[in-house]
Amino acid sequence: NAGVTQTPKFQVLKTGQSMTLQCAQDMNHEYMSWYRQDPGMGLRLIHYSVGAGITDQGEVPNGYNVSRSTTEDFPLRLLSAAPSQTSVYFCASREVTSGANVLTFGAGSRLTVL
Amino acid sequence: AQSVAQPEDQVNVAEGNPLTVKCTYSVSGNPYLFWYVQYPNRGLQFLLKYITGDNLVKGSYGFEAEFNKSQTSFHLKKPSALVSDSALYFCAVRSPDSWGKFQFGAGTQVVVTP
Numbered sequence A: 001n002a003g004v005t006q007t008p009k010f011q012v013l014k015t016g017q018s019m020t021l022q023c024a025q026d027m028n029h030e031y032m033s034w035y036r037q038d039p040g041m042g043l044r045l046i047h048y049s050v051g052a053g054i055t056d057q058g059e060v061p062n063g064y065n066v067s068r069s070t071t072e073d074f075p076l077r078l079l080s081a082a083p084s085q086t087s088v089y090f091c092a093s094r095e096v097t098s099g100a101n102v103l104t105f106g107a108g109s110r111l112t113v114l
Numbered sequence B: 001a002q003s004v005a006q007p008e009d010q011v012n013v014a015e016g017n018p019l020t021v022k023c024t025y026s027v028s029g030n031p032y033l034f035w036y037v038q039y040p041n042r043g044l045q046f047l048l049k050y051i052t053g054d055n056l057v058k059g060s061y062g063f064e065a066e067f068n069k070s071q072t073s074f075h076l077k078k079p080s081a082l083v084s085d086s087a088l089y090f091c092a093v094r095s096p097d098s099w100g101k102f103q104f105g106a107g108t109q110v111v112v113t114p
Helices: none
Strands: A004-007 A012-013 A019-025 A033-036 A042-051 A054-057 A064-066 A074-077 A087-095 A109-113 B003-005 B009-014 B018-020 B022-024 B032-038 B044-050 B056-059 B064-068 B075-080 B089-096 B108-113
Touching: A004 A087, A004 B089, A012 A019, A012 B044, A019 A109, A042 A064, A054 B032, A064 B003, B003 B089, B009 B018, B022 B075, B032 B064, B044 B056, B044 B075, B056 B108, B075 B089
Parallel strands: A012 A109, B009 B108
Antiparallel strands: A004 A019, A019 A074, A033 A042, A033 A087, A042 A054, A064 A074, A087 A109, B003 B022, B018 B075, B032 B044, B032 B089, B056 B064, B064 B075, B089 B108
């Protein structure tokens, strides 16, 4: 049981480049989400999904796109990277139907935009 | 809107002494409250949660937290701190009506000295 797997762990981009952060979970969790972590600001929700084909915006969605074509995967796309998107990104999932409420986090992806 | 405040950026404690990390929240309705811990270069790990019932909840690694509705607080405590407890601690809240969105505090760095 691998839990939540994020790739890549590290990435350096130039301003204007695009990339996709991958997130996969093998726990059959309905809910998946992306957070960014910045010093002194905690974790801020970017986008989340409550099931395949359903996504919604979080607190800081601008500059990011998501899609959910399968239960297992929830990629985060940066269409035109900006230095303000330099951050550590975390994917998290949770089971919804049992009401467990506990988020399971991936190990994180550190992104630097030059 | 929901919010979480962790008033201390850092808490310093000597090994063997009691540890307290403070958290206050604002949410409509009855809150779902959580504590997570983050070790360096790792994702967040779940420590404990309050959903309903007994105001004192016990979690992993000897941690506990007390829900105080009148003070809207959910402070994390450990009777005797260990050097290995040194980490970044996050409080989080979710309203039952906003089940897609967890709100995290800014985090409190705990430093336990031998």
